Each structure stands twice: as structure tokens, then as C-alpha cells.
Amino acid sequence: KNEVEQSPQNLTAQEGEFITINCSYSVGISALHWLQQHPGGGIVSLFMLSSGKKKHGRLIATINIQEKHSSLHITASHPRDSAVYICAVTSTGTASKLTFGTGTRLQVTL
Amino acid sequence: DTGVSQDPRHKITKRGQNVTFRCDPISEHNRLYWYRQTLGQGPEFLTYFQNEAQLEKSRLLSDRFSAERPKGSFSTLEIQRTEQGDSAMYLCASSLTSATQYFGPGTRLTVL
Numbered sequence: 001k002n003e004v005e006q007s008p009q010n011l012t013a014q015e016g017e018f019i020t021i022n023c024s025y026s027v028g029i030s031a032l033h034w035l036q037q038h039p040g041g042g043i044v045s046l047f048m049l050s051s052g053k054k055k056h057g058r059l060i061a062t063i064n065i066q067e068k069h070s071s072l073h074i075t076a077s078h079p080r081d082s083a084v085y086i087c088a089v090t091s092t093g094t095a096s097k098l099t100f101g102t103g104t105r106l107q108v109t110l
Numbered sequence: 111d112t113g114v115s116q117d118p119r120h121k122i123t124k125r126g127q128n129v130t131f132r133c134d135p136i137s138e139h140n141r142l143y144w145y146r147q148t149l150g151q152g153p154e155f156l157t158y159f160q161n162e163a164q165l166e167k168s169r170l171l172s173d174r175f176s177a178e179r180p181k182g183s184f185s186t187l188e189i190q191r192t193e194q195g196d197s198a199m200y201l202c203a204s205s206l207t208s209a210t211q212y213f214g215p216g217t218r219l220t221v222l
Binding site for chain 2: 004030031033035040041042043044045048086088090094096097098099100101102103
């Protein structure tokens with residue numbers, strides 16, 4: 001079993017829909033990260049959080065430390081949101097190396 | 111551009127050849143990470159440096175792989191006697207201690 005599990009693996013939505021991507025982890029963490037990867041490989045960090053909730057534009061990330069679960073929400077989705085969204089954790093005592101989930105491929109259509 | 115840069119962006123090589131990749135981190139970042147990503151998978155940690163010291167290496171990093179960061183600035187990752195299983199995207203990231211990691215565009219390696 002992977003230390004970081006994401007669901008769903010693939011997601012298709014219509015423009016304007018509210019999207020949720022889930023991440024569960026099985027290890028103690030010092031931080032959880034949400035990243036976005038576009039075709040061609042470039043990875044951009046969206047959020048780093050260790051508790052509660054963070055919001056940036058139409059993106060919201062939440063984490064429940066007790067349940068070892070995080071969600072990434074996209075409000076009013078747009079075709080330019082189409083990408084792979086990756087959850088990653090920094091395990092406690094690992095000096096910030098990241099352990100990644102396999103990603104969720106999101107396609108937003110008109 | 112002051113982001114993380116990697117060179118080359120693409121490398122095609124024959125099995126058995128040696129290859130070397132370079133990563134230039136954001137200038138004030140003291141930590142530098144190497145990850146590997148195969149098709150359809152999330153990246154996997156290979157190794158990381160704090161300044162010039164290599165502090166951790168993954169079990170994935172066989173003795174054919176070596177990484178250096180000689181002056182605490184740029185880093186190189188060398189793969190000797192490449193195998194087809196080494197084909198992947200090699201990603202470099204840098205950060206200031208335990209802060210957000212900034213990723214480079216990656217080097218895509220194809221071993222024929």
C-alpha cells in the first residue's frame with residue numbers, strides 16, 4: 001500500500017463545476033503539499049499546509065490531521081484547470097523530502 | 111528568469127552509455143532535491159543536498175547513480191551504464207530549508 005493515496009485517478013468535469021480531489025496518507029507528516037503538473041512535466045506548488053484550510057483564488061485545500069486526509073477543491077472550474085494534481089507529504093523526521101501520490105488527471109471541458 | 115533550470119531538457123542515449131544532467135537551483139536556496147518520474151506515476155525521491163552535503167539517498171539510487179553539488183550551487187546527476195529501466199523524467203527542485211519546493215522543467219531521458 002502506498003503511503004499516499006489519491007482519488008479519483010481520473011476526473012472529467014464540465015466548465016463551471018465544483019471539483020474535489022481527495023488524498024489520504026498513512027504516515028506521520030510535518031506538511032502536506034498539493035502540486036499541479038501540466039503536460040510536458042512542469043510542476044508547480046499550489047499549497048503547503050499542516051493544519052486547517054488555505055485558499056488561493058478558486059482553489060481551496062483542507063487537511064484533517066486526525067483522519068490523515070486532505071482535499072483539494074476547485075470552484076467554478078475552467079478548461080485551463082486541466083492538469084494532473086498531485087498530493088505529496090513531508091513525513092516527520094525526513095528533512096522535507098516529498099513522498100508523492102500517483103496524481104489525479106483532471107480534464108475540464110466546455 | 112530566476113527559477114530552477116535543468117539541462118538538457120531531453121536526452122536520448124543507447125543502453126550502456128553514461129549520461130549527466132545538470133540542475134541550477136534558485137540562487138539563495140540551500141536545499142536541492144532530485145526526483146524521478148515514470149509515465150503515469152508520481153515522482154519518487156532520489157537524493158537531496160543541503161548546501162554541498164548530500165544528506166540522504168533513496169534505495170532507488172543504485173551504485174550506477176551519483177549526484178554532486180560541489181560548491182553548494184548547481185548539482186549534477188550522473189547515470190553510468192544506462193539501462194532501459196532508467197528511462198524517465200528526472201526532476202530537480204530547490205527550497206530554502208523546509209519551505210516550499212520549486213521544481214525545474216525536468217530532463218526526459220530515453221534509453222534505447
